[in-house]
Amino acid sequence: MQTPKMVEPVPNEIYQYSIISALMDGVASHGIPISSLLAHGDHGLGTFRNMVGEMIILDSTVYQMKSDGSIVPITSPAEVITPFGVITKFEPTQRVKACISGKEDLAKLLKGLLPGARNHFLSMRIDGTFKKIHARTAGGQEHPREGMVSVAGRQRTYTFEGAKGTIFGFRSPEYVMGINVAGEHMHFISEDRLRGGHVLGFETEGEVEVSVSMASRFHMELPTGDEEFNEAALVQDSQGIASVEG
Template identity: 35%
Template sequence: MDYRFFLGIGVAVAIVFAGAAVYTGFEKQAPADSPGRDTLYQISTIDVLMQGVYDGNVTVGDLKKHGDFGIGTFDRLDGEMIVLDGRVWQAKADGTVSPAMDNQTTPFATVTYFDTDIRQTTMDRAMNYSGFTTAMAAQLPSQNMIYAVKIHDTFPSVTVRAIPAQEPPYPNLTVAAKEQQVYTFTNVTGTVVGFYTPAFLKDLNAQGYHLHFLADDHLRGGHILDMTVPANSIVQYDVTPYFTMALPTTGAFVGTNLTADMSAALAAVEQ
């Protein structure tokens, strides 16, 4: 059965299980003439992933029904997911990038349909990842909204990581991340794909910017650890005021204790 709860906090939130639909709350759904286009659709929560729940529960084929743009990971934490222009790519720890098959599964992913609402220009000097995220967050119309984020440019440097597939019993993400493989690309043309998530959703997703990269040649990519953003680069934002979460009804998720604050551990892993 489907239970959807819409919270009157500026973002409409729907938490989806399996089955018939019941609605309670105060915020209306996305407009009927653009169903789902302004919705961030998320599989599971970041805190669950942090605690080692890596078994995929939603297929890539099903995920693509909810968006053409996004990021995530794959079953057993096998690499980084980049969703761009409706195609899903898998950047693996061995440095390869390949199209994901529709029957592959994901334990955690976020997608939406990307429609540019805002264009901002970066500073007239190159910035590293930290400088970029700080400067651009300060320019957002509101830091209380979800934004899909896209940048296409030639980057002087992009450093990415991917974590190899884990074997059960799964370690938590802090431990698994110690196996990450890191790659640095120079003078690479490609697309930064990701999201800005407000602080009040920090237990559900990574707070602030969470960005992945895919080169135009589709041969290089991963989770961005650092990058040099060129001067006067164009950053496209899609304001995404609706949020739907699909939670597993079976498997390790059901028994996972989610009362702990994982924000500090997550910040360390994301860096």
């Protein structure tokens, strides 16, 4: 276990543990306790050891969304490991109500809201009712070093209709592809905490509340003493990342 971090996280800085290319290469046996991730913020996403399910963090509460459809709140974050997670102390600077027909429509909305953030990171939260959410949950690796494309081949996909809930995620600039996912990367959880997953597509039911902040500071922490990470080729596979994280 790590010593608790005494320094308060700066609002809207993005902290990331490991890189998405490591997951692509199947580096998911080790990681940091989720409590260490929480020292850097209150809203985020990621995955769990061996890529078992999708992680969403809302208001400092962490949920594990599994491929069997079950959702588990993580009540002992010091005892649960994440091999990849992204988190921010979310303090939105923009709040609007909007109807959103899909990911492209969201991209346009974000561009209009923060025209000076074209090459920056954005954190965003969408609260409301969704006419449709197309989501997936990864079931996990069948063996160590199984890569994400292979794991995603067995993912469960769901379509939730009329679900009330929250999407949280990040929009990352193109130049971080390989380190993180370029473009939008969002997870969803329903208000009753019974449905959720990695968002593949969505459409709102009427107006929802969109909260956004720009991030100009990015902190990355790499796995240490982790042979899997050290041995991984970590070659940028933009197409592969887009196929499993798009």
